[in-house]
Amino acid sequence: MAGTVIVPWYATGFRADAFEEALNDLAATALRYGASSYGVYRARDDRYKFQQLASFVEYLDWERYWEGDEMAYFRAKYSSWYQVPVLYGWWDLTTHGAVAPEPVTAGNGLGNGMATGESA
Numbered sequence: 001m002a003g004t005v006i007v008p009w010y011a012t013g014f015r016a017d018a019f020e021e022a023l024n025d026l027a028a029t030a031l032r033y034g035a036s037s038y039g040v041y042r043a044r045d046d047r048y049k050f051q052q053l054a055s056f057v058e059y060l061d062w063e064r065y066w067e068g069d070e071m072a073y074f075r076a077k078y079s080s081w082y083q084v085p086v087l088y089g090w091w092d093l094t095t096h097g098a099v100a101p102e103p104v105t106a107g108n109g110l111g112n113g114m115a116t117g118e119s120a
Contacts, residue, residue, distance in 0.1 A: 022081070033061050033064050040053075
């Protein structure tokens with residue numbers, strides 16, 4: 001059954017920006033192991049917190065990625081850049097879709113709904 005793996009990473013002090021770059025490079029390698037998509041998210045409230053996502057049709061493909069050469073190298077090279085343990089989880093897909101946002105017809109982003117230069 002198809003699913004998405006979510007890997008929570010937490011960078012160590014003063015390494016978050018460099019860790020983000022290294023993790024972004026690593027995440028793309030999931031495609032070589034059969035992932036249909038991947039992503040890396042960084043929290044806005046805690047800039048040291050990351051979520052790596054990768055969607056696979058088969059759990060075995062995920063295991064091959066997690067135990068593969070690229071991931072093993074990453075975990076060894078950057079082991080001091082993130083906190084351990086890293087506890088990932090497999091999430092089954094239950095629904096999928098997106099809602100298109102409605103176009104904004106009025107407002108200038110200043111919160112008053114008037115175009116620039118208008119007065120009340």
